[in-house]
Amino acid sequence: NAGVTQTPKFQVLKTGQSMTLQCAQDMNHNSMYWYRQDPGMGLRLIYYSASEGTTDKGEVPNGYNVSRLNKREFSLRLESAAPSQTSVYFCASSTRRPRANTGELFFGEGSRLTVL
Amino acid sequence: RKEVEQDPGPFNVPEGATVAFNCTYSNSASQSFFWYRQDCRKEPKLLMSVYSSGNEDGRFTAQLNRASQYISLLIRDSKLSDSATYLCVGALLSGGYNKLIFGAGTRLAVHP
DSSP: OOOEEEEOSEEEEOTTOOEEEEEEEOSOOSEEEEEEEOTTSOOEEEEEEEETTEEEEOSOOTTEEEEOOSSSBOEEEESSOOGGGOEEEEEEEESSOGGGOOSOOEEOOOEEEEEO | OOSEEEOOOOEEEETTOOEEEEEEESOTTOOEEEEEEEOTTSOEEEEEEEOTTOEEETTEEEEEETTTTEEEEEEOSOOGGGOEEEEEEEEEEETTEEEEEEOOOEEEEEEO
């Protein structure tokens, strides 16, 4: 059972480079999310998607773009990476719509990004 | 002030001990609460929901005190495998979605 799969697991970028983090879920979930996790801080929501074709900003969207092309996949793009975007990024999905979220999110294994 | 605050720990306890973590939240409009577990360099996983009446799942007991705005997690008979970081999470309906607010986590280390 794959669950939520993220790629790549590790990436080193130089300031100004761009990259896309890929996420796919095979649980037929409606909602998908992108979080970042930094030391000493809780997970912070970057963007979320309630359904295919819709996306909304979370708490810390600046410097990121997302795309939900189909129900399975939700990608996160850094157009011009900055050192402040060094973090661990988690994709998550849930079966409920974001407004009715029960609180159970299924997370991918994370993508560790370093921006030099 | 962080919306959800936790003692970062670490809590170092021997096997078999009982350990309790507290978590405080600042927004009284928070509607529901959860505990997640995160192993080192792994993804968070839901441990249990927290209800006002309290709930128990095996060795784990979660309590919510709305008057004092804190949530607790009690682990009895600690096992080595309980070593992890425990994330307190509050849910708040905000801006059209049920916003989950994660605490930074409390680290537990259980030793032989």
